[in-house]
Amino acid sequence: MGFFDCIYFFTPIIVKAEEEDINFKRINIEDGLSQASVESIFQDNYGYMWFGTEDGLNRYDGHNFDVFKYEGSKKNNINGIISNIVSDVLQDKDGDLLIATSKGLSKIDNKTGKIVSYTYDEKNNNSLSHYNIWDIFIDSKNRIWVGTENGLNIFFKEKGTFKRIYIKETNLNGDPNNFVTSIEEDGKGNIWVGTKDGLEKYDEKNNKFLRVDLGNLSNINLQYVSKIYKDKNNHLWIGTKDNGLFELDEEGNKINRFQKEEENPFGIPSNTIRAVYEDEIGNIWIGTDRGLAKYLGNNKFITYKNSLYNPQSLTNDQINTIFEDKSGIVWVGTNNGISTFNPKTIFKHYKRTQGKNSFSDNMIQGIYEDKDGELWIGTNSGGLNRFNRKNNNIKIYKHDEDQNSISDDTVWTVTGKDDEIWIATSYGLNKLNKKTNTFTNYYNDGTDKSLIWNEVKSLYIDREGILWIGTRNGLCTFDRKDSFKSYNFIFDNNGIIDKFITSIYEDDSGVMWFGSAINGGVTSYNKSTGQVKNYKSEESDDSLSINSIKAITGDKLGNLWIATNYGLNKFDRKTKGFSRYTEKLGLANNFVYGVLIDNEGNPWVSTNGGICKLDIVKNKFISFNITDGLQNNEFNAYSFHKSKSGEMFFGGINGFNSFYPGKLQEETFLPKVVIKDFLISGNHKDIRENIILNYNQNFFSFEFFLPDYRNVTKTNYAYKLDGVDKSWIYSNNRNYANYTNVRPGKYRFLVKARNATGEWSDPTVIDVMIKNPPWQTPMAYTLYIIIIIIIVIFIWNRMNILEGLVRQRTLELNNKLDENEELYNKLIKIERYKNNYFVNLSHELRTPLNVILATVQLINEFNSKGKKITKDKLAYYMDALKGNSDRLLRLINNIIDTSKIESGTYRLHITEVDIVYLVEEVALSMKNYIESKGIELIIDPEIEEKAIECDRGEIERCVVNLIGNAVKFTKEGGTIEVVIKDNIDTVDIIVRDTGIGIDEKYHKAIFNRFGQAYNSITEEHGGSGLGLTLVNQLVKLHKGDIKLKSKLGEGSEFTITIPVKQNIDNNDID
Template sequence: MRSIFQDDQGFMWFGTKDGLNRFDGTSFKIFKFSPDTNLRDNVFLRILQDKHHNIWVSTEDGVYVYDTYMEKFHRFDRVTSKNEKVEGVVSDMITDEDGDIWMAVEEKGVFHYDISKDELIFYSIPLVVDGMKMMALCQDDNNMIWVCPYSRPFLLIDKRTRKVSEFNLNDDDHFLYAIGEVSDVLADQYNQLLVATSQKGLISINIINKTHRVLLDKDPNGDPLFVRCLERIDNNTLWVGTESGVYVYDTDTEIAINLRSNLIPTSLSDNAIYSIYKDNNGGIWVGSYFGGVNYYPNRNTYFEIYYPIENENSISGQRVREFCEAPDGKLWIGTEDKGLNLFDPVSCTFLSLPKPLRSLYTNIHALYEDRDKLWISTFSKGLNKYDVKTGKLETYTHSDDPKSISQNSTFALCKDRQNVLWIGTLAGVNIYNYDDESFTKVDELKGISIQDIFEDTEGKIWISTFVNGLYQFNPSIKKWKVFLHDATDPYSLPYNKVTSVFEDSKKRLWVTTQGGGFGLFDRKSETFFTYNSSNGLPNDVVYQIKEDNFGNLWLSTNAGLVWFNPEKKSFKNYTVEDGLKTNQFNYKSSYKAPDGTLYFGSIDGFVRFNPAYFKEDNVVPPIVFTDFYLNNSPANVSDKNSPLKESILYTQSIQLPYNKNSFAIKYAILSYSGFYPKNVVYKLEGFDREWISTNGTQSIVYSNLNPGKYRLIISFDSDSSSGINKVMKTLDIIVNPPFWKTWWAYLFYVVCVVSSVFLITSYFHQRTKKLQQNKMQIFEREKEKELYESKIDFFTNVAHEIRTPLSLIKAPLEQILKNDTLQTEVKDNLEVMSKNTDRLLDLTNQLLDFRKTEAELYKLNEKVANVSHVAREILERFMPLAKQKNIAFTLKLPEKDIIAKIDVEAFIKVISNLINNIKYCDSFVNVSFDCSTEDESNYFLNFVTENDGSIIPDQFKNEVFKPFTRLNKERDKIVTGTGIGLALTKSLTELLKGSITYRVENNLNVFQVTFPIEVLNDNKLVEDEQKKGEIPVKTEEEMKEKSKKRPLVLLVEDDLGMRDFLVKCLNIHYDIEVASNGDEALSVLKNKNIDLVVSDIMMPKMDGFELTSHIKSNIEFSHIPVILLTAKVNVQSKVQGFEVGADGYIEKPFSVEVLLAQIASLLQNREKFREAFLKCPFIGMNNVELNKSDEEFLQKLDEVIQNNIANPDFNVEDLADQFFMSKASFYRKIKGVLDITPNEYLRIARLKKAAQL
C-alpha cells in the first residue's frame, strides 16, 4: 500500500503495486492497466486532488489524471518550453497553497505545473546525477518548496523567483550524506522539518539554525529504524510508519508508543508500514506492504475490552460470569472456563491469585465478599468460602446430612439487610446459618432452578428462575408471591425465563428475561410494562441492567450493549462496529464502580467504560450516488446515448427517454468507522407518498415510470438514528414524453383539429349537395344488378326447362333416323331437326355453364389429354360452316402433339366460342395454337384467332366480354342481346388462371387466350371416359335363354312425357313399374321384387340422390342396381351420384341405346355372379365382385349359419330374425342377390361344412 488519499467527495483512494483502488466503505472500484482506462502502469506511488476535483496519480511511468466528471484517465503529457516532459518514476507529488502540482521525478528533477496558467516548468537541479534515487517534497510556511534527495543536501525552490538553492546543516555538514533514502518529509509551524529516512530513522531539522536532532533511530530490538512515512494527527501527535510497525510519537513529551502486529485480532496486520493517512473524520488509515490497509476509527465511544491473550497480564478465561468488589477496590472476576481472576482497575492489570485459589474449580457462577470472607459458587462442585486474611478455603457440598446444602451447583448469592445469606442452586434456595454453618432449604422453591437473587430497597427478596417466572418474598409478613407470563395479558411478566431484577435510582424495578425483553414493574398495580423488539429493543434476550450517573440504563443482550433512556423511551445500540469484542454477553455479569465505570461480562472477556466520557456523534456521513443503471444495464458517461453527461457523483438532473423509464441507482454512505445511521430511507417525489426503507441494501430501483418530473430523495431516518440530524441527497429525474406527447405535438394536434373541423364542415357541405346524386347512382346500379341477375336466373331456369323437352325431341329423332325405309327428303329434314336440336342443347349448356362460373360453382376436372388432338377435333367441326360461308379457314398447329393435364370440357368450350365468331367474318379466319414456356417447369398454352370482321371501336373493346351484348355493325354501337359466348369464354379462361385479350392488328380482329398448363412427357392419350365404360349389350334372345322371366325395372320420373317415352322404349325388353318421386318408389320397392331402378335426379318430395341413398343403405334393397338420369351435366353431380351408391349415370339428353346398354350390362353382371355361385357354391365371396353392402350381408349370413351349424332346429325364420327382417323381406333379399331361396342357401352352407369335414 504505497499511498492513501481521501477526495473531496469522501472516497478513499489506495495506490498499490497492483492497481488503483477507490473505496466507498462497502466496495472497491479498481483501476488497472488496460486500453479502456488509458493506464500504462499498475504501480501507483502518490495520489492527490487538484482544485478542479481531478485525481492525480504518480506511477513508475509518469503521471495520470483522472477526470472525476467524465470518469476517464488521461496521461499528463504537458511539456515545458524546452520540450521536457514528465516521464519515468515519479517518487513524490504534492500541491502547494495555490493548488499547483509539484512532481519529483527520479534521475531527472522537479516539475512544477501551474494549473491556472496550464504551464509546466522544469527545475534542473545541479546535484542531480545518474542513478539518483527517490526524492521527497514538502512546502513550508514560507511557501518554499523543499526537495529532499537520496543522501544529498536538501534543496529549496523559490516559487516566485524560480531559484533553486542548497540547504546543508551547520552542526554537521556530512550528516545529510548519510541519511540514505528520504521517504517522507513534513514542515511544522515551528520551523522544523520532520524527515523520514532509511539510515537515520526520524530526524528533526531546524530550518533557522540549520541544526538537526535524531528523534527515533532504533527499533525495540536495537536495530536501525527504517522510517517510510509520516502523518500529523494533531498538534502534538505524530504517527510514524516504519519497517517495525507504527510509532505514535508525542512531540511534546517525545515519548513514542510502538504499535506492532501480534496475535491480538485488532493489532496491525503487518509491521512494514508504507503509508499513513488521517481522514476527514479523524480516522487513521495505515497501509502496509503485506497486510493491506488497517483502519483505526476515531470513535466517540471509549470501550476498553479485556480478553485472554498469550500474556501474563491477561484475564484467564473468556466466559466472564461474575464481578465482585473487594474492600480495597480491586475486582474479583469469576469465569466459567478458567476460574477466578483478580483485577486492579487503577493499573488495569490482573494480579496473581493466592495459592489456595489457583487450584479452585474453573466453572464459577457467583461471587460475594462479606466479613473478609469470599463466597464462591461453582457448577457441580459446591459452595466455597475463602478467608481473605488467613487464606483458609472451605468447601460446602451436598451430603446425607439434612443440614447440608441441597445442591452442588450454586448459581446465586445474596445477603439481605437482616444478614441472611440466600443461596440459589440448580434445585431450589438455601439459607446459610452463620452460627452452626448449616443450610436451611426453602420449601416454596424446592426443585426450581434459580438464576439470580436480589433485595430491593423495601427489603423484599426477588428470585429469578430459569423457567418458572419471578418469585417475591416479603420478610415482614413472611409471604411468597409468584409472577408468571400470560400470553393473553400484555401487562403480565414479559417472559417466564427471568435473568435478573434491578432497581434504579428512582426505585423503579426492572426485570430482564431471556426471550421476552425487559419490563418495568409497577408496585401499585403489580403489573409490567414490556419493552421488546416490537418497540425498539434490538434483541429480546436481556441479561443484566446497570444505571449510569445520568439516569440512563445500560442493558447487556445478545445483540450488543443497549443504551436506554427511561424518560424518552429511546434506544441506542452498540455493537462490535463500535468497538465491542463481541455482541453476545453473559448471565449475572455486570458491575458499576464508584466512579461510574460500568463493567459487563461476555462470552469473550469483558468490557468496561464510563459513559461520562461518551460524546454525541453529530457528524453525519455523506451519501453519494455511485452507479446508475438504465433498463438493467450500467449507464456510463462514455456510453453512446447515455443519459449521463457527467459522472453520477456530480449529476443533479437526469433526463430519460420514454422507452427507457426503468432505472436503478446505487448509493454509498462514506463512513468508515462503522457507526452511522443504519436506517436509510428514500422517496421519489411525484411517485411515492411515503418514505421507503432500503432495509440494508444500497440500491434503489424504479420501473416503468410515466413521463413527468420526479425528485429522488435519500436520507437517514431521524427516528431510528437517535436524534442524528436528517440530511438528504437529491437527484432530479425527468422522463421525457414520446414525441406524440410533446408540446409541439399538441400544437400540431390543435392545428389538425382546427383543420379537420374546417375540412369536415366543407365535406358535409359538399356531401349534402351530392347526396341525391349518389343515391340515384346507387339506385340505378342496384336496378341494373337486379336486372342482370333476373336475366341470368331467367335464362338459367329456361335452360333447365328446355333440356327435358329437348330430350323428348332428340331421343325419338334418333329412333326415327335409324329407320332405313325413310324417304331421302324426309330423312334430310329430320337430320336438320336433329342438328338444330344439338345447337339448341349447346346454347342451353352455355347458359348453365356461364351461370356456374358467375356463381363460382364451376369446378375444374383436370385429366391428361392430347391437347393438340382435342384442338384439331374442335377446328374440324367448324370446317363445314366455313365452307358454307365461303370463308378461308387456315389452321396452324404445333409440329409435336402437346400432352398435358387440362380440363378438357372447359378447354373445348373456350376454343369453340372463339372459333364460333367466324359467322361474323367477311372472308377469312386464321387460327394458331402453340405452347410456350418461361423456364422448364412453367408452360403456357396460347390460342390466337384472327378474322376480317367488323373492327370493334376502341370505346367498346371491353364491352365485348360482358354478357348479353353483341356488335350491331349497322349502327356501330353496343346493343343488348342474347349472346354469352365471349362472356363465358372470359369466365372459363380466368377460372383456368389464364387471360383473354382483344386487339387490332393489320386491320384484323385478334383474340388471344393464354393460360398455364401442366405438360407431361407421357405421350399416351387419355381416352374418353364414356368409351371406357361401354359393355356389349346382350340381345333379348340371349337373355331369354337364361330365364324366361323378364327383369322388372322401376322407372322413377316426375315428367309425364319423359316417363311415357321411357316406358315405351324399355317395355320392349323389360317389365316396367313406374313412380313419380322417391317416396312412391320406396313403396314400390317394398311390395315388388325389383331388379333395377332407373331414376331422374330432380324430382319433388324426394330427389334421385336421396332415393339412391335410401336404397343402398337399406340391407333389404342394397343389391338393386340404380341408374340416374339428369339434366345436371357437371362433374360434381356425377361424383355425388356415385358417392350415394349409383351404379350408372346418364346425362340428358341421352341416347336410348346407351341407356339400354347400361341396363343390360348391370343385369348381366348380376346374373354372372348368380350363375357362378350356382355352378360353384363352394367358391369364396372374395372371388366375386359385390358392392360393399351385399358383401357385408353375405359375410354376416355365413357367420350366423356357421355359429348355428350344429343346431338341427335352426331354420329360415331364425336366420331372418338375426337380420331383424321379416321372412318375406329376407326371402326377397336372398333371391335378389343369389337367385336362390333362403332354404336352398342354408342347405348349401351345411353341405359346405360337411365337405370340409
C-alpha cells in the same frame, strides 16, 4: 482452612500494553482490494476512500471496491490511469484527483470522470522531469508539487505543463540529490524536500536549495530521507531509511532524535521510518518496517505489531502510509492490506496474552470490583482471577483436589461484601476471605439446610446482607448464621416450572425480582407481605418481549431494565407495563446479556452485536463494536459490573472491557449519504446533475453509501421516491434502491442514513424526470383532437351520401313497381334489409361518436372553468378518445374496403404464406378474449404446415371476422372450433361454433351487407353486417368460396376454401 492460588505478576510494560491495546479491522484482497501492498491512502470530498497499490488504484465506499487500472497507451484514456503502480493520491482545490504513478501523473476530472495523464518527454522541457513519481504535495497557495526520481516539479494544471526544479544542476538520472522522496511545507510557507541524499529547504526567491545538515546537529550522517511531516505545532518530523526519526521545532533549530534501542521496550521499533501522521486528537503515529508506533511523549513509544493468531492485530508490520478520515478512523496501509482503528475509543481491553504474565482465560463469565478496588474475574475454565490494578498484580485461583481450593474452575458470577468474596461455580458455592486468603466451599448434601443445587448461576446481596443464590434448579438464601433457606415455594406455589435463576435484583422498596432462563419470565417477591407476581410475554406489545431472562437492574426513577434473549425491556412499576427495545429501534443485536445504568440514568447493554447505550433523553441507541476497541462483538451472560466510581465492565469471549461512560463525547460527525451510481436497466448513467430520462427508461436503480467508516455494517438506510413511495422505505444495511415501470413525470429521490450514534443524516436529494412518450405530448393531444374532428366530419358526410343513395334507389324502384310485382316485393325486402343495415350501422357509429363528443365536452368544461386536469384524468380521457376513434376508424375502413371491392379498385398483396401457422397464430391471439367470455376454443389443424399464395393480411382479417362473429353468438359454456383441411389444390379453413345458429332462409342473404339475419337474438348482439360481407368479398378475390352450414339453435359452421395457387387477374393484385 487452606487455599490454592497461582500468582503471576504484570510488569509495567505488559500492563501498559494491555491498557493501550488496539483492535484493528482488516481490509485485504478477499474484500476486493486489487493488491496487498498499499502505498497511499486518501479520502476525497465525496467521502470515498482511495488506495494506491502496486497493481491499480482502488476506490472504496465501505461496501465495494472500484478499481482503476492501466488500459493501454492511448492518450487521454478516459477509463485507465497511466500505470498500475500508484505511489500517492491527492485532491486539488477543484476536486480533481491527482494520482502519482511509476510512469507519470494521472488526473481524474471531478466533473466528467475523464482521466488525463502526463509523463516525461525528453523533447519537451515543459513535461515532467522524470516519469517515476514518489510524492505529490499541495501547498498553502494551492500549488501542486510533484517529486520524481529526477527532480522537483510544479504542475500548472490549466496548461497541462510542468516547471522543472533540480536540487543539483547536474540533472543526471540516478543522482541521489535529485531523487525526491517527500515534500512538505512548514508553518512559514517554506518548502522542504527529502531526497535519497538528505534534507533540503527550498529558497524560492533565489530558486536554490539550502542543505539542512542534521548530521552536524546530532553527530550522525543523515543521508536517505524517507518522510517529512508537519504536525499541528508546526514541528517537522523527519523519517529516514536507516537512521531513525528526527523532530525539529518550529524554528528548525532544535532537534530530537529517536533511534531503536534493543533494551528499551518503550523505544521506536525500527530505524526505518516509512510514514508519520498526527490524528485529530494529537497522537503522533509512526509507520516503520517493524510495526506501527504511537508516540507517548518523553521519548517513549508504544508499538503495535502483527500477531499470527490474533485477527485483531495489525495485518502486517511493513507500514507504508497512515491516514485519518473525516469520521476519525485511522487507516494504515501495509504490505499485506489495510488495518483500521478508532484512536478515540473510550474502551480499555484486557485479555489473555502469550506467556505467563496473563489472565487464565479469555472467556469471561463474572466481574466484580471489591471495596479495595481489586477486580475479581470469573472465567469459563480458567478459574478465578484477582487483578490489583494499583500494583498490576494478578492471582489466579484454580481447583486443586489435594488442597482446600475453589470448588470448580468454571466460574459463573462473583460478588462480595467487605472482605468476603462469593464465587458461583458449576460445582458449588465458594466464599473467599481476603484477609486470610481461605476458601469455604458449600455444596448440596441432600438436606434442606444445605445449598439447594450445586450449579450456581447468580448471586445477589440484599440491603439486609442476605446472600440470594440462584441455581440451575432453584433459589435459596444464605444468612449470617451460615444457614441456607430454600425459596422454591415462590415458584412451586405459583405454577412457575422454570427455576433456572439467571438474575436477582432488589428494588428500592425491598421487593425481590428473579429472572428465569428458559420460560419463567420475571417473578417478583415481596419479602414483607409474601406477595408473588409473575410477568410473562403475551401478544400485547406492553408485555415482556420473551420469557428467557439474562439480567435485571433498576434505575433511579424506579424502572426495571431487563435483558432478554429478544431485546431490552423496561418495566414501569407504576403502570405495570413493559416497553420493548429491539433491533427495529436501533439495538445492535436482540440477544442482550447484561444491562447497567450509568450515572445519568442511561442503560448500557452487552449483546451479540457489541455494546449499546440507550440515550433516554433522545430515545435512541448508540452502538459500539470491535472497531471501537471492544474485546469482540459477542459478550457473555453474568459478565457485567458497575463500580462505585461509575466505571463499567463487560466481559465476553475475548477478555473484557472497562470504560467510564462519562468520557464518551457526543459525536458531531454525521455526513450526508452519497449517491454513488444510477443504473438504467443495469447500465450506468452519469449522475453529477439531476436526471432526465426518456419515457422508456423507467426501470432504474440507485446505489448509495454513507461516508462514515466507524461501523459500516451497522449503518441503516432509508429512502423514498416522492410520487411513487408513500413513506420512507427502511432497507437496513442494503445500500441500493430499485424501481420498475415508473410512469412519466417529475420525481424526487431522497435517501438518508443512521450511523452507529443512532442519528439520522439530512436527506440527500436528486431530481428525476421521465419524459412523456411522443403520443402523450401536448402537440400529440392537439393532433388527436384535429383527427377526431376530421373523422366526425367524414362520417357525417358519408352518412349523408348513403342516405341520398338509398333515397335515389328507392325512387327508382317505386317507378318500376307497377311494371313488375315480383321486383316490387324483392325491393321491399331489400329495403327492409337496408333499413336494418343502416339502423345497425348508425348505432355502431353513434355509440363511439357520443363518447367522443361527451369527452370533448368534459375537456372544454374544464378549460372554460379554469380547472386543472390531473395527469391521470387527462390520460383517461385521451385513452377514451383514442379507443373510440380506433373503433370508428375500423368501421370506416370496412365501409371503404367494401366499396372498393364493389367498385373493382381493391388490390391484393399476394405472398407465399404458411396458412396453418397463420390461422393458429390468429386463433391463439384471440384465446384470452374468448376464454374471458366463458367459451372454450379448440384449434384442430389436420396438417402441420401448408404453403399457399394469398394476401396474408386479408386472410387474417377473414379469420378474425369469422371467430369474432362466432364469439358474438355463442353463449357462455359454448365451444368454438377452428379446423384446417388440406384438399391438395385447395385449403379449407373451418370455424365451427355451438351458438344460436342461423335459419336456412337467411343462408344466402347473410353474405350481403343488406342481408344480415336479423331477429331478436342478433339485435341483442348488434353489428353492422359488414363483417361477413367483407369476408365473402375477400374470399372471392382470392378465387375462393365460403359456405355456411347452420340450423337455428344448433350452431354454425363457416368454411372458407382457398386455392393453393393464385392465378388471378393482375387487376386484383397490387
